[in-house]
Amino acid sequence: MIGVAGVPGCVALLSRRAGRRPDGHEARTHAALAQRIAALTGRTYVGEHETGRRYAEPVYFVPDRTLLQREAAELGIGGEADLFGGVVPFAFVATKTISHPALDAQARVPEGWVHALGERLADAVLPGYSVFTRADLRRAGEDLLAGGAVRIKAAHESGGNGQQVAATAAALADHVAVVDEAVLERHGAVVERDLAQAVTYSVGEVLLAGMRVAYVGSQRQTVNHRGAEVYGGSDLTVVRGRFQDLLALDLPDALRQAVAQVCRYDAEAMRAYPGTYASRRNYDVIAGRDGDGRPASGVLEQSWRIGGASGAELLAIEALARDPALQRVRAATCEVYGERVPADAEVHYRGRDERVGYLVKYSLLHRE
Incomplete structure (x- = not known):
């Protein structure tokens, strides 16, 4: 693995979500991704953050939810360079x-x-x-x-x-x-x-160790062990830069509309709630037809924390760091309720979760 930059300090998970299961698939996936962040940035991974412990090095936090400003201040988080996630003034803003x-x-x-x-x-929005x-x-x-x-x-x-x-x-x-x-x-x-005939798109922006990337792509559905359709992953095109840089790509009209709506949403949310910041910004955008059969689309929600697309985000950042001439890559995250995994996949979780059964989560990188 080639790191983005040698950054002094350590990486620690920060578990704050209510009802979190330490042995659940989500917690274990977050741990795997936090370890990858540490390796990618040249930091030491120290596991779960311990309240009251005095760390010898600066701590880079990977929270499992968006933090409140007072929480960030107590932890010494002063800006987006200090965490993989986001900070808001009020809980509802997240x-x-x-x-x-x-x-x-x-x-x-x-x-x-x-x-x-x-x-x-x-x-x-809708x-x-x-x-x-x-x-x-x-x-x-x-x-x-x-x-x-x-x-x-x-x-x-x-x-x-x-x-x-x-x-x-x-x-x-x-x-x-x-x-x-x-x-x-x-x-x-x-x-x-x-909406009927709905498709969900993912639009995001990540800052990690001085490198900023943005991406756009679509989400996939899969069938779980109960026969229900659930999230199956995302296929993303990742570029250097910010949301606006995605508009320079040759995008289908639906994806271009999704990016434009996210640009508006992100800017207005930050404007409305001063003090909000995030190094990891992900937005779900839905497109389909309304009750009268007319096309409709809109941002559904924001995710200013580690999420389902983060494995692909990290693979893309690593590839762009490895080759300064590379301007964009394609990356994917996958969640499968079975054994089949490509040989070149980066597996983040493989096991039997007590709630969802056997599950594998992995990411893939495809060079343009």
């Missing part, structure tokens, strides 16, 4: 709720909420609302149902969990009736237009 406006100025919202952001993002009470959930759903089915998403869930589609007023009422009011008030939910 969730999908910032993608949509509240119903109105009187709607219940968390402290620090910026109402103007929803208006600024209107052309970068029609929708963010809600924090049952009453507002019902009102938002009823308003959007006039244009077709709606998708309701719990803000604290990820990976497609905690979602429900309502195509009728009766289905909406049934969902509202069983929502946990306390959870809704604490975390919020998103109600947005549901």
Whole structure:
């Protein structure tokens, strides 16, 4: 492995997600990727960060969730060069709720909420609302149902969990009736237009040891051991630079639109919440057809932490560091519920998880 740069210090995992399972596939994947970050940057990997321990070298953190500003300050994190992830002023800023406006100025919202952001993002997201009470959930759903089915998403869930589609007023009422009011008030939910024939794109930007890359690509689905369709990986084109540099590529119209919407979303989110920063920025963008059959697209949510595409991100950075003349590479991440793995794959996790069964996660690099 060829590193980006010899950087003094060590790399430590920082586990802050509620319900984290130390032996689960996600935690073990994060550990494998943190070790790769250490090797790539010439640092020492020290495992899980220990609160109260005095480290002899500067610590580069790999958190499993976006950090709050006060958490970052306590850890000595001063900017995006100090972590693989992001920092926000309020917890809700790290969730999908910032993608949509509240119903109105009187709607219940968390402290620090910026109402103007929803208006600024209107052309970068699907029609929708963010809600924090049952009453507002019902009102938002009823308003959007006039244009077709709606998708309701719990803000604290990820990976497609905690979602429900309502195509009728009766289905909406049934969902509202069983929502946990306390959870809704604490975390919020998103109600947005549901799309048919949907495709999900990934657009991201990463800064690691002085090298900045950006990427765009599409996500794949696979079938898990229960026969359900789940995330199966991403196929990415990675270039040196920032989001805007992706627009210089010869992209299909759908991908170009996705990049443009992410550029808008990212800039407006940072503008609305000063003090937010991230060395790893990943955005999911959906494209499909609305209830009237018209094309529609929009950013679904942000991920300012280590994620499913991070294995491919690291492989791409390594390849670009190895060859200064190389301007772009293709990389992929894969999640398979079986044994078949290409011989040249970089395996990040292989094992039997108690919740999902046997699973392999790996990444591949394809030179242009």
